[in-house]
Amino acid sequence: MPEELPIHAPIHSRRWFPRTPNPRRLFSLTLFPVTSCLEVERDPATGHITGVREVSNNDAGATAKNSMSMRRAPGPPEEMVRGSSTNLPFWPGGFPEPTLDKESTETEHELDLTNLVTKHPRLSRGITFEEPEPPPQEEVKEPEREEKSSDLVVSISDMLMVDESVLKIFDVKEEQIKKPATLTLEDLNEEDSNLVETFKIEPAPKKEEFILNISETPVEVELSGPSTEWAEKVDVHAPVDDFHTRVPNPACTYPFELDIFQKQAILHLENRESVFVAAHTSAGKTVVAEYAIALTLKHMTRAIYTSPIKALSNQKYRDLKIKFEDVGLLTGDIQINPKASCLIMTTEILQSMLYNGSDLIRDLEWVIFDEVHYINNAERGHVWEEVLIMLPERVSIVLLSATVPNTIEFADWIGRIKKRKIYVISTTKRPVPLEHFLYTGMGGKSKDERFLLIDAQGKFVTKGYNDAVAAKNEKKSKMQQQQGPKHMRQHMGEKQEKNMWIGLIDHLSKRELLPIVAFTLSKKRCDGNASQLLSQDLTTNAEKGEIHSFIKRCTERLQGADRELPQVVYMQQLLTKGIGVHHSGILPILKEVVEMLFAKGLVKLLFATETFAMGVNMPARCVVFDSIRKHDGTGFRDLLPSEYIQMAGRAGRRGLDTTGTVIVLCKNDVPEMGDLHRMMLGKPTKLESQFKLTYSMILNILRVERMSVEDMMKRSFSEAITYKNQSQYQAELELYTEQLKQEPDFNCMMCNSIEQYYAAAKEFVEQRANVFNLIHGFPGVVKAVAPGRIILICYEQYQSYLACVLKIDPKDKTKMIVFVLKEKSRQNYSKHELMAKEALSASEAMFDPLEEPSEHGFLEIAFKHIAAITDRVVKIDGDKVIDNIKKRQIPRFKDDPPSQSVMELLKEMQRLNESGVQGALQHDVQEVASAGGNWTAEVPNV
Structure with a gap:
C-alpha cells in the first residue's frame, strides 16, 4: 500500500503499481449544476402561454460552505435549527451587495498575446529584461541658465500663499515616502536658488475656495426629534376609527378593545413594517408580539421571540403555548419542539444561529426582541447589536422596550443599518398609576x-x-x-x-x-x-x-x-x-x-x-x-x-x-x-452601545471573506452618528474631487512636492503629539517643563505660539496652565488656515512672532500640545499670575491694571516675541526625557 512506503528511503520508493482498468467507473459522473432554466411567458390578460425564455441561475452550485445567498442549497436536516460552525452566514441586510470583480469577467480573447512573454495578464506593469541605462550626468550650462533667468521670475510666497518661512521645511526622506524624483528646494545649491528667485510663472486664475469642511459638520446630531430619515414617530393620540375596515381579516382577535398604540402597531405589522414599541410596564406590549406571531402562522412562515433571561423565555413559552399550539423553546438548558413556527429563545441562541447559517433563517419573517433596554447591560449588551446587524434583509423586526428617552435615535440607527424604516410607538403614561x-x-x-x-x-x-x-x-x-x-x-x-x-x-x-x-x-x-x-x-x-x-x-x-x-x-x-x-x-x-x-x-x-x-x-x-x-x-x-x-x-x-x-x-x-x-422621578437611562470586539465575533467574521470586522464596527450603535453622516461625506468628497479635477495644473517645477510635504507634516505633528504625551512623566521632562519655562505650543488658534508655563495640574499631570500673548488678527482663523498653520508648525525651529500683541491670558493645555521646549526660564509666581488674570475677568475688576508679577512676565514675553528666542526651540526628545539632559541646539533669531 502507498501509505506503507518508507519516507526516508527514496531509492526504494520509486515503484510502479499495476492497476486493473475498470471502465464502469466512467458511467458515474459528477455533473455540474444546471446554470439556467426555462420559464414560460404568459399573456397578462388571458394567461395563455406565449413563449418560453431561458433564465440564468447565478446560484448554481451554491451551498452553505461557499455561498451566503438565500437561494443556496439547503444543508443536512440535522443542521436545520442550529446550523454548523463550518457554514457561512446569510448575507446581512443593509450591507452592500457583493459585486463581481471586473477582471474576473474578462474572456480569453481579451488577452494581450503580443506582449504575453514579458507582461502577465494580471499585472499592469510588465517585466523589462534590458539592463537599465545609467542616469545621464547633469551638466550645468551657465549661458543657458542666464538665458532662462532673463525672462523667468518666480515668487515663492505668491505660489504657496504662505510666509517665506515655509522654505525652511524639514527634509522628507525618500526611503520613507517613495515618490518619483522631483526637484525640491533642498536639491538647489546657492546658484540654483538665485535662479528660483528670478523665475516667474503665471499663477492659476483665482476661483472660489472649496474645502471639504468635514470638521464643521455637527459632531452630535440630535436624533430625539419627531422623526428622522429612517425612524418615524407615530402619533398615539390620533384615533384609529377605521381599524376594522383597514384590517378586515385580522390574524388574531382579542376579547377586549385594543389601545390606540396597539392598533397603530398592528396596522404597521399588516404592512410588514418594522416597529419599535416603547411602552410602560403592563401597558400591553405583549399584544404586539402575539399579533406578529399570528401573522407568521397565517403566512406559514416562522417567528423568533428573543428574551434576555431564561426565566422570561420559560414564562413566554407557557403563555404563548396556551394561545398558539405550534410553539417551541430553545435555551441552553432545554429544547422543546425546535422546528415549530414560533421559537422562543435567548438572544445568544439566535446569535449562534445567524453565525452558523441555520436553514431555519430562510423561513424567518419576524424577530421579536423583548426588553430591548437590556442592551445597556455591560456584559451581554453587545449580543443585541451583533444580532441586529447580522439579520438578513427580508426579516422584519419588532422591538419591545420600557420607556427610554432616545427611542428615535436607536430606531434611526437600526433603520439606517438595515435600510428600512422603523416606526416608533410610545405610550405617554401607565395604564395603572403608581x-x-x-x-x-x-x-x-x-x-x-x-x-x-x-x-x-x-x-x-x-x-x-x-x-x-x-x-x-x-x-x-x-x-x-x-x-x-x-x-x-x-x-x-x-x-x-x-x-x-x-x-x-x-x-x-x-x-x-x-x-x-x-x-x-x-x-x-x-x-x-x-x-x-x-x-x-x-x-x-x-x-x-x-x-x-x-x-x-x-x-x-x-x-x-x-x-x-x-x-x-x-x-x-x-x-x-x-x-x-x-x-x-x-x-x-x-x-x-x-x-x-x-x-x-x-x-x-x-x-x-x-x-x-x-x-x-x-x-x-x-x-x-x-x-x-x-x-x-x-x-x-x-x-x-x-x-x-x-x-x-x-x-x-x-x-x-x-x-x-x-x-x-x-x-x-x-x-x-x-x-x-x-430615583423615583428621574429620567430612565438612555440606550447606549455596549459593543465590543470578542474573540468569538472576530473568528466568525474572519471565516467570511466578503465581510470584515470593520464592517461590523462601523455599523455598531456607538458609531451611529458617524455612519449617519457617511453618505453626506461621500457626496461631498465626490463633488470636491470632481471640482479639483477641473482645476488647471500649476506650471511649477516645485509644486509636485507640496502634497508630499503636507502628508509628511501631518504625520510628524501626530507623532510629535504622541511622543510628548508619552514622556510627560519622565524625570527630565518634569524638570524641564517647570513653572517659568518658555515653550512653543500648537493648540487650536494658537499655532507656533510662545508660552510660559505657569502651573502643572496637581490632579492630572498631563495638563498644565500656560501664559500666552494674543493678537486679535489671529483669533479668527478659518479651518483651512488652521490646517496650513498646523502643517507649517512641523518645520524645525518654526516660530511665528506676533506683529501686534494687544492682549494676554492663560490657557489650559495638555502635554501633547507642546511643539518645542526652549532653554529660557522666567522667574515667576504662577499662582499669583493666574489669580490676577482671573480677578480681572470679573466685570467689576476688568478695568484694574495688571499686577506687578503679570507686568514683569508680560514685558519678558514681549521682549522674546520681538527679539526672537536665543536658545533651543526643539530639543532632542531622548535627551529631554532623560534625567538632567543638556540641551545644546540653538536657533537663530526669527
Whole structure:
C-alpha cells in the first residue's frame, strides 16, 4: 500500500503499481449544476402561454460552505435549527451587495498575446529584461541658465500663499515616502536658488475656495426629534376609527378593545413594517408580539421571540403555548419542539444561529426582541447589536422596550443599518398609576406608619417625607432613652426585622394589598427573610390543598432521591404557607413552580431578586423594596431610575386595580430626599452601545471573506452618528474631487512636492503629539517643563505660539496652565488656515512672532500640545499670575491694571516675541526625557 512506503528511503520508493482498468467507473459522473432554466411567458390578460425564455441561475452550485445567498442549497436536516460552525452566514441586510470583480469577467480573447512573454495578464506593469541605462550626468550650462533667468521670475510666497518661512521645511526622506524624483528646494545649491528667485510663472486664475469642511459638520446630531430619515414617530393620540375596515381579516382577535398604540402597531405589522414599541410596564406590549406571531402562522412562515433571561423565555413559552399550539423553546438548558413556527429563545441562541447559517433563517419573517433596554447591560449588551446587524434583509423586526428617552435615535440607527424604516410607538403614561410610600413601622403599634411620598399624578409630597423623618426620629429618641446612646444598634436585628415584616404583612393584608412582591437585592437576604416568616400562614385550607396537589404533580417528574432534596422540601413548606422565593440559586423546576403559583394568586408574599422584574408578566397588588442600595460588582450604589421603575412597575394589575402601591422600607434611616426624588422621578437611562470586539465575533467574521470586522464596527450603535453622516461625506468628497479635477495644473517645477510635504507634516505633528504625551512623566521632562519655562505650543488658534508655563495640574499631570500673548488678527482663523498653520508648525525651529500683541491670558493645555521646549526660564509666581488674570475677568475688576508679577512676565514675553528666542526651540526628545539632559541646539533669531 502507498501509505506503507518508507519516507526516508527514496531509492526504494520509486515503484510502479499495476492497476486493473475498470471502465464502469466512467458511467458515474459528477455533473455540474444546471446554470439556467426555462420559464414560460404568459399573456397578462388571458394567461395563455406565449413563449418560453431561458433564465440564468447565478446560484448554481451554491451551498452553505461557499455561498451566503438565500437561494443556496439547503444543508443536512440535522443542521436545520442550529446550523454548523463550518457554514457561512446569510448575507446581512443593509450591507452592500457583493459585486463581481471586473477582471474576473474578462474572456480569453481579451488577452494581450503580443506582449504575453514579458507582461502577465494580471499585472499592469510588465517585466523589462534590458539592463537599465545609467542616469545621464547633469551638466550645468551657465549661458543657458542666464538665458532662462532673463525672462523667468518666480515668487515663492505668491505660489504657496504662505510666509517665506515655509522654505525652511524639514527634509522628507525618500526611503520613507517613495515618490518619483522631483526637484525640491533642498536639491538647489546657492546658484540654483538665485535662479528660483528670478523665475516667474503665471499663477492659476483665482476661483472660489472649496474645502471639504468635514470638521464643521455637527459632531452630535440630535436624533430625539419627531422623526428622522429612517425612524418615524407615530402619533398615539390620533384615533384609529377605521381599524376594522383597514384590517378586515385580522390574524388574531382579542376579547377586549385594543389601545390606540396597539392598533397603530398592528396596522404597521399588516404592512410588514418594522416597529419599535416603547411602552410602560403592563401597558400591553405583549399584544404586539402575539399579533406578529399570528401573522407568521397565517403566512406559514416562522417567528423568533428573543428574551434576555431564561426565566422570561420559560414564562413566554407557557403563555404563548396556551394561545398558539405550534410553539417551541430553545435555551441552553432545554429544547422543546425546535422546528415549530414560533421559537422562543435567548438572544445568544439566535446569535449562534445567524453565525452558523441555520436553514431555519430562510423561513424567518419576524424577530421579536423583548426588553430591548437590556442592551445597556455591560456584559451581554453587545449580543443585541451583533444580532441586529447580522439579520438578513427580508426579516422584519419588532422591538419591545420600557420607556427610554432616545427611542428615535436607536430606531434611526437600526433603520439606517438595515435600510428600512422603523416606526416608533410610545405610550405617554401607565395604564395603572403608581403611588409611592415610605414605611417606618417596626411592628406593634407602629405597623400602620406608611407615608405617601409620590401620589398617583406623579407629584412629590414633601409633607409625607417630613412626617416619615419625624416618625423615625421619634423612635430613635425612645430607644436612646430605653437603651442609652452607647447601646444603640446601627443596624436592625433579626428579631426587629421579623417584627417589622409581620407588622407590614398584617397592615397590607387588612387593606387588601396582597399579593406582594418584596424585591430583596441579595439571595442570602431572600432566603433569610423567608425563613423568618415560616410562622406566618397566608393561605386558606382550600388554597393549601391546591398548592400541595400542584407541587406534587410537578415533582413527579423528579427521581425518588431528588424529591427529597432539602431545597425541594423547604420550598414545599414555604409555598404551602403562601410564601415564595425566586432567585438564581433556586432549582429551575422550583422557579417555574413559584412563577406559576404566583400567577394563579396562590403565593401571597414573594421574596425575589431583580431578575424577576425583567419582563416577567406577573403583576402584584403591591411592591415592597427591602433596600434601595445594590452591589453592582464593583461597589454599593443606589438604584438607577430605570432599575427602580422596572421593579416598581410590577405593582398594579390592569383591569383589577385602580392604582399600584410601591413601598420603600426605612429600616435604619430615611433616605435623603434628593436621592429618592432622583430615583423615583428621574429620567430612565438612555440606550447606549455596549459593543465590543470578542474573540468569538472576530473568528466568525474572519471565516467570511466578503465581510470584515470593520464592517461590523462601523455599523455598531456607538458609531451611529458617524455612519449617519457617511453618505453626506461621500457626496461631498465626490463633488470636491470632481471640482479639483477641473482645476488647471500649476506650471511649477516645485509644486509636485507640496502634497508630499503636507502628508509628511501631518504625520510628524501626530507623532510629535504622541511622543510628548508619552514622556510627560519622565524625570527630565518634569524638570524641564517647570513653572517659568518658555515653550512653543500648537493648540487650536494658537499655532507656533510662545508660552510660559505657569502651573502643572496637581490632579492630572498631563495638563498644565500656560501664559500666552494674543493678537486679535489671529483669533479668527478659518479651518483651512488652521490646517496650513498646523502643517507649517512641523518645520524645525518654526516660530511665528506676533506683529501686534494687544492682549494676554492663560490657557489650559495638555502635554501633547507642546511643539518645542526652549532653554529660557522666567522667574515667576504662577499662582499669583493666574489669580490676577482671573480677578480681572470679573466685570467689576476688568478695568484694574495688571499686577506687578503679570507686568514683569508680560514685558519678558514681549521682549522674546520681538527679539526672537536665543536658545533651543526643539530639543532632542531622548535627551529631554532623560534625567538632567543638556540641551545644546540653538536657533537663530526669527
